[in-house]
Amino acid sequence: MPQTNTSKGLLRNSVNFPAFSGLPYEHDVDSTYYNEGPYRSAPRQHWCFLGEIVGSYGLCRVLLRVKDKDGQVVTIGLYTDDRGQALAPQIKEGHTVAVLYGEQHSFLDMTVGIRVEEASVIRIIPCSLDQLLKASDEVAARNSQPKCCGSCGKEENTSDNTHLRLCTRCKQASYCGEVCQKKAWVDGHKVDCKALVGAQWFAARNWGTFRGYLDF
Numbered sequence: 001m002p003q004t005n006t007s008k009g010l011l012r013n014s015v016n017f018p019a020f021s022g023l024p025y026e027h028d029v030d031s032t033y034y035n036e037g038p039y040r041s042a043p044r045q046h047w048c049f050l051g052e053i054v055g056s057y058g059l060c061r062v063l064l065r066v067k068d069k070d071g072q073v074v075t076i077g078l079y080t081d082d083r084g085q086a087l088a089p090q091i092k093e094g095h096t097v098a099v100l101y102g103e104q105h106s107f108l109d110m111t112v113g114i115r116v117e118e119a120s121v122i123r124i125i126p127c128s129l130d131q132l133l134k135a136s137d138e139v140a141a142r143n144s145q146p147k148c149c150g151s152c153g154k155e156e157n158t159s160d161n162t163h164l165r166l167c168t169r170c171k172q173a174s175y176c177g178e179v180c181q182k183k184a185w186v187d188g189h190k191v192d193c194k195a196l197v198g199a200q201w202f203a204a205r206n207w208g209t210f211r212g213y214l215d216f
């Protein structure tokens with residue numbers, strides 16, 4: 001993936017994408033994330049926890065050990081109806097877990113982690129957390145830079161009929177032809193593409209304004 005030193009992607013945002021220590025506590029009303037009303041509190045913006053899988057265990061239900069953006073390792077407990085069994089085939093060390101509206105939860109063993117009760121708020125993205133963050137930077141950079149070939153670097157120029165073709169999967173990487181596209185795939189886009197698809201899902205949504213819950 002090309003280096004992008006000037007653009008910081010959406011996923012670097014520590015408010016909408018906090019590390020575990022920045023998540024609100026369960027049962028508390030954190031003014032960063034909630035508006036407190038006379039009868040109940042309501043979210044004021046969206047947030048999502050991101051962590052890289054470092055292990056998994058559990059017989060009765062799936063429990064994940066994940067490392068967040070600050071390097072802290074915490075547990076994600078899957079308390080969904082199927083106890084996480086539908087997600088189990090996707091679990092792989094080195095892949096990234098995203099949990100919408102995650103909160104700090106105190107488990108019965110006195111540890112603190114994240115309890116997931118709805119399958120629609122958790123997703124596994126098949127790339128490392130570092131790859132996903134870099135892909136987010138790349139998405140931000142592409143929105144502010146001229147479109148150029150992801151292999152040879154040639155810029156798109158409609159005046160001389162230089163039209164680039166988008167990768168059909170991630171819709172982010174561009175190429176001047178089939179030769180460059182195949183070369184880029186071998187050189188690393190095969191891996192980057194998965195991360196770009198993941199980053200694009202987040203970039204396509206407005207995280208600063210709450211108009212109803214998001215789900216995966």
